[in-house]
Amino acid sequence: MLRPQDTRTRERKSLTGLWRLRLDAAGAGRGDRWFAGELDDAVDVPVPASYNDVLADAAVRDHVGDAWYQTTVRVPRGWAGERVVLRFDSATHRAVVWVGDTQVAEHEGGYTPFEADVTHLAVPGEELRVTAVVNNELTFETIPPGVVEDTPHGRRQRYFHDFFNYAGLHRAVWLYATPATYVRDVTVVTDLDGSTGVVRYSVESAGDAARTTRVTLRDAERRVVATGEGEQGELRVAGAHRWAPGDGYLHELDVELVGDDGATLDSYLQTVGIRTVEVRGIEFLINGEPFRFTGFGKHEDSAVRGKGHDDAFLVHDFALLDWVGANSFRTSHYPYADEVYDYADRHGVVVIDEVAAVGQNMGLAGGIFGTQGYTTFSPETVNDRSREVHAQAIRELVARDKNHPSVVLWSIANEPESDTDAARAYFEPLFALTRELDPTRPVGFVNVMLAPHGKCQVSELGDVLMLNRYYGWYVQSGDLVAAEAAWREELEAWAGDGKPIIITEYGADTVPGLHSVTPTPWTEEYQVEHLDMNHRVFDSVDAVVGEQVWNFADFQTSSGVMRVGGNKKGVFTRDRQPKAAAHALRRRWTRTS
Numbered sequence: 001m002l003r004p005q006d007t008r009t010r011e012r013k014s015l016t017g018l019w020r021l022r023l024d025a026a027g028a029g030r031g032d033r034w035f036a037g038e039l040d041d042a043v044d045v046p047v048p049a050s051y052n053d054v055l056a057d058a059a060v061r062d063h064v065g066d067a068w069y070q071t072t073v074r075v076p077r078g079w080a081g082e083r084v085v086l087r088f089d090s091a092t093h094r095a096v097v098w099v100g101d102t103q104v105a106e107h108e109g110g111y112t113p114f115e116a117d118v119t120h121l122a123v124p125g126e127e128l129r130v131t132a133v134v135n136n137e138l139t140f141e142t143i144p145p146g147v148v149e150d151t152p153h154g155r156r157q158r159y160f161h162d163f164f165n166y167a168g169l170h171r172a173v174w175l176y177a178t179p180a181t182y183v184r185d186v187t188v189v190t191d192l193d194g195s196t197g198v199v200r201y202s203v204e205s206a207g208d209a210a211r212t213t214r215v216t217l218r219d220a221e222r223r224v225v226a227t228g229e230g231e232q233g234e235l236r237v238a239g240a241h242r243w244a245p246g247d248g249y250l251h252e253l254d255v256e257l258v259g260d261d262g263a264t265l266d267s268y269l270q271t272v273g274i275r276t277v278e279v280r281g282i283e284f285l286i287n288g289e290p291f292r293f294t295g296f297g298k299h300e301d302s303a304v305r306g307k308g309h310d311d312a313f314l315v316h317d318f319a320l321l322d323w324v325g326a327n328s329f330r331t332s333h334y335p336y337a338d339e340v341y342d343y344a345d346r347h348g349v350v351v352i353d354e355v356a357a358v359g360q361n362m363g364l365a366g367g368i369f370g371t372q373g374y375t376t377f378s379p380e381t382v383n384d385r386s387r388e389v390h391a392q393a394i395r396e397l398v399a400r401d402k403n404h405p406s407v408v409l410w411s412i413a414n415e416p417e418s419d420t421d422a423a424r425a426y427f428e429p430l431f432a433l434t435r436e437l438d439p440t441r442p443v444g445f446v447n448v449m450l451a452p453h454g455k456c457q458v459s460e461l462g463d464v465l466m467l468n469r470y471y472g473w474y475v476q477s478g479d480l481v482a483a484e485a486a487w488r489e490e491l492e493a494w495a496g497d498g499k500p501i502i503i504t505e506y507g508a509d510t511v512p513g514l515h516s517v518t519p520t521p522w523t524e525e526y527q528v529e530h531l532d533m534n535h536r537v538f539d540s541v542d543a544v545v546g547e548q549v550w551n552f553a554d555f556q557t558s559s560g561v562m563r564v565g566g567n568k569k570g571v572f573t574r575d576r577q578p579k580a581a582a583h584a585l586r587r588r589w590t591r592t593s
């Protein structure tokens with residue numbers, strides 16, 4: 001799905017700012033048609049932001065159910081005759097949208113965009129009332145899963161993942177205009193033929209006007225380096241400047257629809273990074289060169305805003321990645337805002353792109369997060385319907401992110417149960433689907449400690465092995481000597497599979513300012529020594545091609561005895577101050593020899 005743009009033929013208007021919010025714990029609003037007028041008893045809330053923490057009210061923070069958002073937008077006077085579209089970059093976890101009294105959109109899944117053609121409702125110069133009911137309930141048939149419990153004190157949301165269930169309109173909302181005949185989709189796939197860059201493109205258009213498709217590829221200095229005609233084609237760029245880690249060099253493909261009279265009907269600008277990705281043996285190759293991932297699993301998380309996108313944190317987080325010497329991150333545990341991938345593209349930062357399938361593991365949920373008694377895969381729990389929702393989330397992820405050069409690997413789940421026949425049966429078609437949607441990128445999933453080498457039945461489906469391991473934290477807690485031995489033994493076994501291994505999580509909770517001269521969990525020293533131990537293990541196993549520490553920054557979680565004010569495994573605090581580990585990682589990741 002293409003992003004809204006301002007081009008020679010397109011215009012967009014942002015609907016960010018204060019919206020009206022009314023929570024609907026009783027679920028009365030849909031039947032009572034709250035969309036049919038101004039919301040009563042509503043309060044102001046910012047968009048983008050999670051609503052949970054902006055108001056000082058436990059009922060808002062822990063709300064379960066529908067949340068009604070409303071705003072008005074004036075359709076620009078100049079949009080007569082244009083196609084007008086209302087787009088939500090996300091609504092967590094699902095939404096129904098009305099313009100005036102007319103339902104225009106419905107979407108499942110909290111982290112991918114959706115849109116509606118509202119041309120028939122949009123009168124240039126007039127106002128539109130936009131109402132969205134955003135629902136945050138998680139069940140076994142959602143991604144991620146959860147359980148809503150009816151208690152004498154109201155409905156309570158339980159879930160099996162380790163981050164707070166923030167909800168609301170977390171990203172931008174747009175009203176945008178395109179010509180009636182317009183570019184609907186663009187796909188670019190790049191290749192290298194020696195020093196020649198190859199760009200294969202495919203364009204879908206829609207509308208009634210007769211048209212031909214013309215493409216013009218420009219380099220970053222805006223020189224035309226190739227042109228083409230037709231809905232599909234191949235462009236060749238001799239001596240192309242490649243996109244590479246650390247060198248976010250982008251070309252731009254101007255996709256034009258040209259009418260019979262030679263006039264431009266529509267123009268869409270698609271950035272292109274010319275690069276290849278390949279797994280060969282135990283190597284992960286970018287442009288044919290072995291790449292070693294350094295970096296973090298991250299979260300979209302900050303105080304007050306929750307999961308709301310924030311350009312200040314975007315720029316600051318990337319500045320810190322650069323400072324610490326990280327060349328990559330994983331979008332744990334859901335697709336991030338579009339702006340994040342654009343920035344990664346422009347700055348040559350490598351991304352492992354993950355779908356929001358986290359918590360499909362009742363072994364882990366029972367052991368760590370306190371929920372007992374469920375079987376992960378069963379008709380009553382994670383079932384065929386869940387898998388269809390999961391498949392749709394993968395389709396939407398690939399459709400949104402397929403053109404980002406920064407994205408080099410799809411992660412289709414984090415720490416699911418993977419040591420059972422049921423898990424294998426669940427995941428096989430999802431791997432096949434991802435490869436069918438995108439034959440150009442490797443696919444993997446993130447393996448959990450409960451399914452070690454020899455037990456995991458899903459890992460062999462992946463092109464790479466992604467492992468989360470907490471030796472010295474959840475097991476052999478505080479005993480780094482025993483942890484090192486156990487970890488090396490397991491990792492050497494995985495190395496025997498002959499695939500590249502990325503350690504996608506390792507880390508220790510750390511309270512900033514807590515110190516000790518002996519190795520004591522929760523201290524800054526222990527976090528450093530724990531990382532050092534891990535690095536000794538990684539450096540002794542050739543198949544390890546990446547290390548991503550859990551986590552970039554401290555982040556909010558649900559309440560529980562395992563967490564003190566959230567998860568403290570951040571190398572930076574929640575407000576992005578470095579712990580001692582940040583300096584230690586910087587020494588490792590920026591050393592030149």
Ligand code: BDP
Nearest residue numbers: 162414415468505550567569
């Ligand atoms: C792993 C999860 C991650 C958690 C982390 C932890 O993938 O989301 O936050 O462990 O426990 O199980 O800190």
